[in-house]
Amino acid sequence: MSEAPTQTRATGVLAATCLSTLVVNANTSAVSILLPAISEDTGMGVTTLQWAVTGYSLVGAAVIVTSGSMGDVFGRKRIFQLGLLVFVASCVLIALSSSGGMVIAGRVIQGAAGATILACGLSLLSVANTGSEQLRAVSLWGAAAAVGAALGPLLGGVLVDTTGWQGLFWVDAVVAVLCMVLTYFTVSESRDPNRSRSIDYAGTLLVALTLAPLILALSKGSAWGWASVATIGCFVISVVSGYLFVVIEGRVKVPLLDLALLRNRILVGATIAILIGAGTINGLMYLLSLYFQDPASLGFTPLQAGLATLPATAGLVAIAPLVPRLASRVGGRQVIAAGFLLTAIGFAAVGFVQSDWRYAAFILPLIAIAVGMGLSNGPASSASTACVAENQVGAASGVSNMARYVGAAVATALAATIYGSVIADQTAAGAAKGDALASGLSAASWVMAAISAAGLLMAVVMGRHSTARGTLQDAAAAAAAHTHTLPTSATPVADRAT
Known part of the structure; x- marks a missing residue:
């Protein structure tokens, strides 16, 4: 008699967590498209508004592990609901903002909320299911994360053109309220009774x-x-x-980062590779969103700019599910190295940009970057949890997820600084606006190419490691790898034959 209600409850948990991760990742990836419109409305320059992106990632890096720990101690449902409530509040604050400073403040708050929703949502999903159903549920969660990240720029462009930039945040607030209602009625409270109550x-x-x-x-x-x-x-x-x-x-008793993990060469290499991948994709989206929409370059509308980024965003998600099988055949580090090489080539191609380039000239480089990132992200994410003992998988996953936020924050700030300073210098020297913009994009792209090339060294540092077998679960984990680390079929250290 209890099977049907249990199944209904598990379905409700799946709906609430998948919908929440979709909206959080769509929101995260959409904001860069909104920056020119926000700048025009508030009068704050886009260079300063980059804090709406970097501030979000900065706080997310600090909170992603702690929020999961708080869920284990105080109740995963309670902290998940708190994250959703803060997310709604931040969306309302941003949508009602009349200044760039309020937008940035709202996004900083949203960074904490988004990290909490992702960390606790995945925990809720894991405890609500067992066995094959758990693998299925986590795979669907990963697919939702990937779809949200890919559709974000397009959704942002549509909403800016139809409702104004505030529309994205009103829509997100409504969806988050729906998730709160679903969670209230379908999710049971859970804690980890064996975990210390100490939080770092x-x-x-x-x-x-x-x-x-x-x-x-x-x-x-x-x-x-x-x-x-x-x-x-x-x-x-x-x-x-x-x-x-x-x-x-x-x-501390339960550290945010177990320093002993840093002795693991594979984990260190995988974590830096993840940081580089997350950093460069976020830096790319920031640069393209501004360059494509500037009247002195391509002059795209927000919707056109969102469509124009699809080769990078959708391409990354589309290629990623094919990667685990490739890695299982030729080796994870070889695939990671090939991915970073291809990404570096794509960025280098953009580095030759001229003011007379039309959009068609960007398509092949963007596809190269997307394919390269798809090749490197999945195997690096898989290696980060396969190279440790089973009881350390959660800690290793936390390290790699924190690295994503760190990479996004630092690389976006670096890209914004280079882009803005080169444009200012070129303009001061008398260059035409279009030429100055192209020079800024070129300089930032060359730096992103150099950072991607450094990823090749991580493949060497990692050496040989266990790879995923290429199951459907692995495909979903690879698709979500640029947003979150999910478990794969790669054999953990403790389970390998000795």
Whole structure:
């Protein structure tokens, strides 16, 4: 008699968590498309508005692991609902904003909410299902994350053209309220009774204090002067906070980051590879969103710009499910290396951009970048959880998820700084606006190419490692790999034959 209600409840959990991850990832990927429209409405320059992107990722990096820990201790449903409530509040705050500062503040709050929704939503889904049903549910969650990330720019473009940039946040708020209602009626509360109630709040604060001054220095360094007191002071604060983070992590009962994991060469290489992949895709989306919409370059509408990014966003998701089988045949590190090489070539091609380029000239480089990222993301994400013992999989997944946020925050700030400073220098030197924009995009693309090329070294650092077999579950995990680390069929260390 209890089977039907249990099945209904599991379906409700699946609906609430998949819908929430779809809306969070769509929101995250859509915001770059909105920046020119927000800039026009609020009068704040797009270079400053990059904090709406980097601030979100910065806070997400600090909160993603802590929110999961809070769910284990205080109740996963309770913290998930809290995340949804804060997400709704942040959407309303942003939609009602009359200044760029309010938009940035709302996005910073939204970063905490989004990370909480993802961390606790996946936990709720895992405890609500067992065996093959759990694998199916997690795979669907991963597919929803991938679809949301791919559709975000297009959805953002449609809404800007039809409702104004505020429309995205009103829609997101409504969907999040629906998720809250579903969660209230279908999700049972759960905790981890075996987990210590100690939560590393100090580590969370120090992650933010490490990243915020670093990003501020990258954003303002060219204006302040790289040798100025303000710039050097930011770097010093970042270094000191990073050092204190390491000290604290070695002393707290349940650390945000288990420092012992850093002795694992495969995990370190995979984590840096994930950081590079997440950073470069976010940097690319920021650059293209601005360049495609600027009247002095292509002059696209937000909708046209959203459509124009599809070769990068949808292409990445489309190629990723095919990668696990390829990796199982030729080796994970070979696929990762090939992916970063192809990505670097794609960015280098964009580095040759000229002001007279039309959109057709961007298509092949964007496809190369998308395919390259698809090749590198999946195997790196799979390796990060397969290279540790089974009881460390959760911690390793937390490290890689934090790395995504760190990469997105730092690389976007770096891309924005290079793009803006080169444009300013070229304009001051008398260059035409179109030529200055092309020079800015070129310079930033070459830096992204160099960062992608550094990913080749990570394939060497990782060496040989276990790869996924290429199941349907692996395909979903690979598709979601640029947004979240999911378990795969790659054999954990403890399960391998000795």
